Amino acid sequence: MNDQRLLLVHAHPDDESIGQGATMAKYVAEGRQVTLVTCTAGEMGEILVPELEHLAADRDDTLGEHRRGELADAMAALGVTDHRFLGGFGTYRDSGMAWHPDGHAIGDPEVIAKHPNAFWNADLTEAADHLVTIVREVRPQVLVTYDEFGGYGHPDHIQAHRVAMYAAQLAAVPSYRKDLGESWDIPRIYWGAMSESRLRAGLRALREAGDTTTFEGMDPDGPLPRFATSDDNLAAAIDATAYLDQKMAALRAHATQITTDGPFFALSNNVGAEAMGVEFFRIAKGERGELGPHGFETDLFAGLSARPTD
Template identity: 55%
Template sequence: MLSSYKGYRMLLVHAHPDDETINNGSTMAMYAALGADVTLVTCTRGEEGEVLVKDLAHLAAHETDSLGEHRVGELADAMKALGISDHRFLGEGEKKYRDSGMMGTEPNNRPDVFWQADLEEASSELVKIMDEVKPHVLITYDEIGGYGHPDHIQAHRVAMRASEKSSWNIEKIYWNVMPRSVIQEGIDAMKKLGSDFMGAEKAEDLPFAKDDSFVHAMVDGNAYVEKKMDAMRAHSTQIEVDGPFFALSNNLGLQVWGNEYYTLVKGEKSEPLDSRGHEMDLFAGVTPS
């Protein structure tokens, strides 16, 4: 890898505050620290999220419906922890998109939710950012949004459509992926301690765990994983310090969050490669311009 990534630009498109940290926190912190310009676009404010902090239960959508603005603050704190200064929401004012809730729930039907957004209109909003930022690398979800959440699926659709419409040619596009072998290792470790990971008996039980053949790149961000953990703590209404994510790291070590995995869907796999043939640098083969 290079010692400096000045002149290199990365854009990440995520559905809700906290998705970016769980999926890409170490990657974001690493490249930002090495000089790359890292831009995060979050499509909703996470208004329909479950509130895990008892004292903040009143923020929930079915009570004061003020969780979204609270999560804006959490996201700002998380980005500060990761060293990211350029983070934006997709759309403002009348074009602001609301969290759609889990698939099959009543909020899916609200006219203002992201799931109901017109694809061409929403992607045009993202094109404005793409044409401004001119990213060399784009990161988003796969076609099922990782695990089937409507906002994740829509974020995938919007990001991919925007990449087609943008006047800027993005050299490499990656989708987040969590390999089954890594999840299985976590499940096995927690079983030995008499616990479980999200109630799963095996990795195949979790919709976001994909076959290892989908892994084309692995970023070793372990030197920056403490920043990721601080960012996870910042998303306190969504991630419990004593919950499954932190339990996994307690049992497997922080490398379970320091290593982040990707499927390359546009561009060529480039050296350096690790012993399994995975790319080690998402900017490999990119010429800054």
């Protein structure tokens, strides 16, 4: 078992590559163990490849299996060899998504009502127990998941946050479900985040280059969506620009969900590697490590030993 172990909990295939793809590639290259847990197969995702539209939930309903392959290709691009679906593939289904008039995501009530195994319907303790087993096996020093709003309100992101945070608590209790393995207290937990200042700078560069469609409606000098995090609430900035090519390859692997002329590639092309290769985090548990020149941690493992009791 590697001395430094990172566990990430995400809702759907592609979330991991968008949020922490560069960090994952960097840590794998440095010899650290990276484990990804994906909670659903993304069965309700929008399909951007016309010839694959038959995979949709209202037709063949086989998008989840296809995205399973996309995720495998993305993990190969990042070098991640330890990937699991929460409870096993197919245990939990994508809950679907609709848009609230205020501009954030909400659950699709029809999908949630139709599918008892929609992730939003999951029993919290049952779902957490699946993750407790993984936590106690992997014994990570660092856990990364979403904030309490799931970034932008998607119900599966919110549920992934709840499951991850609850599982982290349960896994640390020596008397809890001994059949799930020996207890393990994760010393440091982060929530993935987007820097407000970086987002504004990126939007400004795009607009100055004449691009008015990427992140349409976002004003670099106006109010931003809730997923933009004020820099004073950020704890860590991982500079993985050297691994941007791997992140982009992982994004391309999720072809049904992300196009090469989409916002992530537009940012990379117009703003540069720094916009996509530096990934930010809020700290939710544990002490911050050594700070870099910009006031952020530069390594999620800084100051952590192999065991939290050492």
